[in-house]
Amino acid sequence: MMDILSQLDFTFFLLASIGTLIGIIFGAIPGMTATMAVAVCLPLTYALGLEHGLSLLLGLYVGGISGGMVPAVLLNIPGTPSSITTTFDGYPMAQKGEGERALRVCVVASLVGGLISAAVLFLFAPLLAEFSIKFSYVEKFLIILLALTVIASMSNNMLVGIFSGAIGVWLSLIGTYSLSDGGNGNTRLMFDFMEPYLFEGFSLLPVLIGIFGISTILLEAESGVKSSLTGQKIKIGKEGGFSLSIFKGRLTNLVRSSFIGTFVGMLPGVGGSAASVLAYTQEKNLSRDSSEMGKGAPQGLIASESANNALTGGALIPLLSLGIPGDSTTAVLIGAFTLQGIQVGPLFIPENTDTWYIMMVALVAANIVMFLLMFYAIKYIARVVLVPKYLLYPLIVMMCVVGAYAINYGIMFDVWTLMIFGVLGYLVQKVGLEVAPLIIGFILGSSAEVYFVKSLESFGTLSIFFTKSPIAVVLWGLIAASVIFSIVMGLKSRTRRQLEMSQ
Amino acid sequence: MSNARLVKGIGVSAMMAAMALGSSYAMAVDGPLRGNVRVVIGSSSTGGDTYQNASIVVDELSEKLDLNMKVDAVGVSAAYNALQRDPRGNTLMIFHDQSYLGHLYGVQGYEDPFENYIIGPTIAINPGNAYLVPKDSPYQTLDDIIAAVGEGETVRVAIQPGGVSEIGYTALKNAIRILHPGAEENLVAVNTGSQSDKNQLLFDDQADLINGSVQANEQYTRLPEDDQKAMRFVWLTARHDTLAQANEEGLGQTDRETLLQFAEPNVQVTMGDDQNFAFDKEFFFLYNKDMDPAIVEQIDTALEEIYAEGEIQETQKRSFFIPDFMASSESQEYLRDKAERYEGIIESLQE
Numbered sequence: 001m002m003d004i005l006s007q008l009d010f011t012f013f014l015l016a017s018i019g020t021l022i023g024i025i026f027g028a029i030p031g032m033t034a035t036m037a038v039a040v041c042l043p044l045t046y047a048l049g050l051e052h053g054l055s056l057l058l059g060l061y062v063g064g065i066s067g068g069m070v071p072a073v074l075l076n077i078p079g080t081p082s083s084i085t086t087t088f089d090g091y092p093m094a095q096k097g098e099g100e101r102a103l104r105v106c107v108v109a110s111l112v113g114g115l116i117s118a119a120v121l122f123l124f125a126p127l128l129a130e131f132s133i134k135f136s137y138v139e140k141f142l143i144i145l146l147a148l149t150v151i152a153s154m155s156n157n158m159l160v161g162i163f164s165g166a167i168g169v170w171l172s173l174i175g176t177y178s179l180s181d182g183g184n185g186n187t188r189l190m191f192d193f194m195e196p197y198l199f200e201g202f203s204l205l206p207v208l209i210g211i212f213g214i215s216t217i218l219l220e221a222e223s224g225v226k227s228s229l230t231g232q233k234i235k236i237g238k239e240g241g242f243s244l245s246i247f248k249g250r251l252t253n254l255v256r257s258s259f260i261g262t263f264v265g266m267l268p269g270v271g272g273s274a275a276s277v278l279a280y281t282q283e284k285n286l287s288r289d290s291s292e293m294g295k296g297a298p299q300g301l302i303a304s305e306s307a308n309n310a311l312t313g314g315a316l317i318p319l320l321s322l323g324i325p326g327d328s329t330t331a332v333l334i335g336a337f338t339l340q341g342i343q344v345g346p347l348f349i350p351e352n353t354d355t356w357y358i359m360m361v362a363l364v365a366a367n368i369v370m371f372l373l374m375f376y377a378i379k380y381i382a383r384v385v386l387v388p389k390y391l392l393y394p395l396i397v398m399m400c401v402v403g404a405y406a407i408n409y410g411i412m413f414d415v416w417t418l419m420i421f422g423v424l425g426y427l428v429q430k431v432g433l434e435v436a437p438l439i440i441g442f443i444l445g446s447s448a449e450v451y452f453v454k455s456l457e458s459f460g461t462l463s464i465f466f467t468k469s470p471i472a473v474v475l476w477g478l479i480a481a482s483v484i485f486s487i488v489m490g491l492k493s494r495t496r497r498q499l500e501m502s503q
Numbered sequence: 504m505s506n507a508r509l510v511k512g513i514g515v516s517a518m519m520a521a522m523a524l525g526s527s528y529a530m531a532v533d534g535p536l537r538g539n540v541r542v543v544i545g546s547s548s549t550g551g552d553t554y555q556n557a558s559i560v561v562d563e564l565s566e567k568l569d570l571n572m573k574v575d576a577v578g579v580s581a582a583y584n585a586l587q588r589d590p591r592g593n594t595l596m597i598f599h600d601q602s603y604l605g606h607l608y609g610v611q612g613y614e615d616p617f618e619n620y621i622i623g624p625t626i627a628i629n630p631g632n633a634y635l636v637p638k639d640s641p642y643q644t645l646d647d648i649i650a651a652v653g654e655g656e657t658v659r660v661a662i663q664p665g666g667v668s669e670i671g672y673t674a675l676k677n678a679i680r681i682l683h684p685g686a687e688e689n690l691v692a693v694n695t696g697s698q699s700d701k702n703q704l705l706f707d708d709q710a711d712l713i714n715g716s717v718q719a720n721e722q723y724t725r726l727p728e729d730d731q732k733a734m735r736f737v738w739l740t741a742r743h744d745t746l747a748q749a750n751e752e753g754l755g756q757t758d759r760e761t762l763l764q765f766a767e768p769n770v771q772v773t774m775g776d777d778q779n780f781a782f783d784k785e786f787f788f789l790y791n792k793d794m795d796p797a798i799v800e801q802i803d804t805a806l807e808e809i810y811a812e813g814e815i816q817e818t819q820k821r822s823f824f825i826p827d828f829m830a831s832s833e834s835q836e837y838l839r840d841k842a843e844r845y846e847g848i849i850e851s852l853q854e
């Protein structure tokens with residue numbers, strides 16, 4: 001015990017804070033992610049030693065995931081893939097002049113999500129790891145399918161939404177069914193001359209930034225640059241006020257989304273973006289009034305942000321109790337242990353209790369620092385929107401280009417991807433397709449394919465999706481409920497619209 | 504609110520990001536290799552043995568050459584692309600036998616490394632490449648498996664196709680073909696990806712045997728038998744003499760003596776003609792085809808000095824790697840021979 005206390009010195013907490021700050025900056029810059037931040041700082045763990053290194057890296061992780069909310073809310077660009085659902089309600093709120101309020105909701109939700117998942121990690125890690133291996137390919141496919149059902153409930157016009165989602169899935173299948181996923185490594189859905197560029201398909205982040213960020217800028221550019229400051233419309237200070245009462249009646253949402261985030265985080269291979277998408281769907285389906293979601297409702301932000309921060313604790317569960325990283329960032333984080341020659345596997349926690357406690361302290365500290373840094377800095381951060389658009393937009397485009405170029409360590413095609421999807425995002429909105437379902441289809445499509453194919457490969461029959469396990473049956477129940485709910489809601493809103501038309 | 508303040512804020516953030524990303528420009532006083540050096544690896548994992556090995560060597564090399572060097576886990580195709588673009592020597596690559604095995608198995612994206620790149624010095628061996636069964640498996644040894652397959656039982660092996668993970672499977676299949684002609688059809692590969700996927704197949708009872716490693720699976724072998732996750736080693740593909748060089752303590756709680764039981768000659772995988780299959784996973788440098796030969800020599804010399812000092816061997820052994828330095832000219836010949844040998848095995852099975 002004394003060993004632990006001696007490790008928890010000033011430097012330890014300073015590193016956690018610096019990590020969180022740098023993480024937030026990485027997360028907030030479109031094209032830079034928590035994963036990158038951790039990868040860049042990984043070699044530092046040599047010099048810092050394991051405990052201090054971990055406090056820095058966990059800070060980067062928590063900060064990086066949280067920072068994504070800033071551009072998501074203010075600029076409609078998800079800073080990290082897992083903040084995509086934050087744009088759905090955050091940006092409309094920012095446009096209404098409530099950017100600051102939206103960000104504060106996000107920060108509080110992030111803190112709660114982070115702490116709940118840390119508590120779950122601390123108390124139940126080995127138990128949950130046991131549970132997580134009950135999820136075979138079949139159940140993982142069903143989880144992704146459940147997340148995909150959000151497409152139906154999220155779109156304004158269900159058929160158009162589903163069509164857009166299908167295009168997204170199709171786009172995600174371009175490239176190879178990778179050898180590292182057990183495929184044959186052959187390219188498909190392209191002409192031969194595209195092979196050098198599209199061998200691994202379109203990279204996720206340039207697509208995201210292009211379709212959200214660049215297309216938003218193109219749409220704005222089309223409407224012409226007005227000399228007036230956009231900020232004049234923004235209510236800052238009391239008018240855009242925030243109080244904890246926003247969370248009144250939303251506790252269920254907050255807690256549910258945090259648990260969904262933790263849960264998805266703990267399933268290796270399902271991916272971070274599925275967490276916030278799933279939490280968002282469930283809020284949409286289960287809340288008493290979800291009619292405002294997608295138009296600027298705080299409840300959407302609460303669901304999205306608490307879930308994506310809860311991912312952190314969740315993804316550490318299989319890492320520390322099975323040696324299997326739960327998401328892409330923890331996959332890099334595992335390097336901190338291997339570099340020090342420490343095995344991470346099912347016996348890691350019992351054999352390294354000191355390190356385990358120290359990690360928990362660092363995780364909680366990082367969450368608190370994230371909250372303090374962001375909650376009080378938001379006032380200033382939110383003023384980004386005060387910058388005249390003719391200055392702001394070129395800056396953003398430049399940052400997006402640099403970020404896209406850097407994301408895979410210097411691939412020029414990623415910049416073209418950014419531009420292609422920027423224009424595509426613009427055109428898609430012009431012809432009346434829906435962007436959000438398209439992008440969710442794109443994000444979830446490739447893992448849906450892998451798990452679907454693997455299930456068939458392993459079991460050889462389609463019926464296995466229904467008969468594999470009680471978990472599968474429960475998931476089918478949830479999928480059915482989600483689909484029925486969207487249909488009912490769709491019909492309701494249609495009759496309402498018809499009523500309004502006839503009046 | 505002043506835009507000036509905001510601009511300043513953005514400036515500071517940009518600077519911090521730049522500081523985090525970049526690093527100061529270092530210059531070696533002498534030697535043809537100058538500036539910052541990026542060492543790409545053929546694996547995108549920072550938790551794997553390639554990253555760990557590359558880090559150990561690059562750390563020492565960077566000190567010896569007084570250059571700023573950094574390992575980047577970018578994955579196979581990105582690594583080859585980066586290497587091809589840079590004949591100056593500021594991009595180097597570290598990878599292992601996968602580089603030519605991928606080519607021999609005909610995997611897309613793998614060109615012949617002996618034709619397209621300069622093979623640099625070898626640095627280490629990971630003797631941990633292993634095959635495991637569930638702890639409660641009816642198969643006690645690899646011989647049991649070979650016999651069972653020979654009698655017509657289907658045995659499913661989880662591997663990642665096209666490389667180090669597959670070579671052991673190929674050899675096993677070949678051995679069954681020699682001992683029980685025709686029965687090799689009963690040994691079936693379950694193609695999958697990461698280690699966690701392979702483990703999961705074992706937990707789900709979708710595979711009877713999986714490829715793994717001492718590093719990644721040792722803890723699983725120490726779980727009680729009634730644990731769904733418990734596994735047992737049946738085969739380590741490393742050569743006996745290689746494994747015998749490891750630290751006596753082995754890895755985790757499993758000592759060298761125990762591990763040696765799972766390697767040849769205790770475990771026999773015949774290649775015919777009284778020859779036994781064994782495979783050492785070796786790590787080595789790859790250079791751009793047009794890189795200045797003086798740089799090749801500079802790195803060879805530096806590594807020679809590092810290995811002569813003897814400290815790096817301790818670091819490598821602590822992580823269960825076997826130090827294995829061969830200067831470029833020697834390693835080129837050695838690896839070419841090795842590749843030819845395995846080409847024979849792979850071809851004989853594809854007939």
